[in-house]
Amino acid sequence: MSTAFLLVCAMCLDAALGEPDWLWSRVRHPAVLMGNAIGWLDNRLNQGAHRRLKGVAAMIILVFTAYAVGHLLALLGPIAEIVVCAILLAQKSLVTHVRAVGEGLLNSLAEGRIQVALIVSRDVSAMTEAQVARSAIESAAENLSDGVIAPAFWFLVAGLPGLLVYKAVNTADSMIGYRNEKYRAFGWAAARLDDALNLFPARLTFVMIVALTGQWSRWGEMVGDARRHISPNAGWPEAAMARALDIALAGPRSYDGRMRDLAWVNGNARQNIDAAEVFRASNILWQVWGLALGLVSVWVGFNFIF
Known part of the structure; x- marks a missing residue:
């Protein structure tokens, strides 16, 4: 069986069963x-001198292990x-978690905050309804890329070994790829490798959203927003999602009690949004x-015929 056919089957299985x-x-x-x-690698290597070099070694160990396990499977x-x-x-x-935020907001702001806290790392205790909705939509756009399109892409390119390597690197980035005192050096390799592996999938996700929503005339605006984003990759699907919904995303937000003045995405559009936009974003996830x-x-059909 071709890898593409296996991917079609896997995508349908995931869509049907999710995470039981x-x-x-x-x-x-x-x-x-x-x-x-x-x-385990963090606990044993992230100490003493030469932490960046140790972080590189940790990623080499992780990548080779993931590749070997993928090959055996x-x-x-x-x-x-x-x-x-x-x-x-x-x-x-992903769709289940994003929709849960919208459903929570329909019940109460407090319930919306509880649900969005499950999918974002920012402070949620003082979020307004609009901030909760924006956070959910931003998470939807970013995770569409690195939780769906990127894994599918790397499976298509390099089979199960490629998929496991991608997921291992992406998980490492989410755990140690921070620019704080503890991980700035040790997590450097994880963050940079994750950026590299998501470079093409993030832009592919961007193009797919644009193609589905017909926002081609705003291509230059979206590219500009994506390049100003704090992340070299997340800004691309966020910029496309913001135009698809005609809303503003990103902007200032709080992490660990500290407000960060981050750039807006589609900043001239509506900022006062609610659960309705969250549900619309969920629909776009299924369309992509x-x-x-x-x-x-x-x-698959092309390969079968020719």
Whole structure:
């Protein structure tokens, strides 16, 4: 079976089942195992002198281990590849979490804050309704890229080994890729490698959102916003999502009790938003997923015919 056909099957399986609680309440999720490995490396190497070099060594160990595990799992056959790939895609769980924020806001601001705290790392206790909605939509755009399109892309390019390497690096970035005193040196390699692996998928996600929502005339504006963003990759899908919904995203927000004056994305558009925009963003997540599935399916058909 071709890798593209396996990806189509995995995308459909993920969309149908998502992250079943009955399974992950009994066994540890692969992402948890990756996190444990990263935590072990952090505890043993992130100390003393030469922390940047130690961080590079940690990533080399992590990448080679992930590649080897992916290769061994691929030897189990196509069914195993489909199941593992589906587990490491996050389409249904992403939509579920984003919609939960919208549903929480419909009940109360407090419930919206509780739900958005599950998907963002910023301070939520003083968020307004609009800030909760923006946070959910920003998370939706960014995680569409690094939780769905990027894993699918790397599976298509390099099979299960490529997918596991990507997920391991992405998990490392989420754990140690911070610019604070503890991780500025040790997490440098994780952050830079994650930036590199997401470079093309983030821009592919951007193009897909633009293609679906017909915002081609605003291409220059979106590129400008993306380049001003604090992240070299997250700004691309956020810029496209902001224009698709005709709202402003990003802007000032609080982390660890400290307000950061970050640039707005589509700053001249509406800032006073609510649950309705969160649900509209959720619909765009499925539209992009459908486009991705369609493109890969066409590739499968092309290879079958020719």
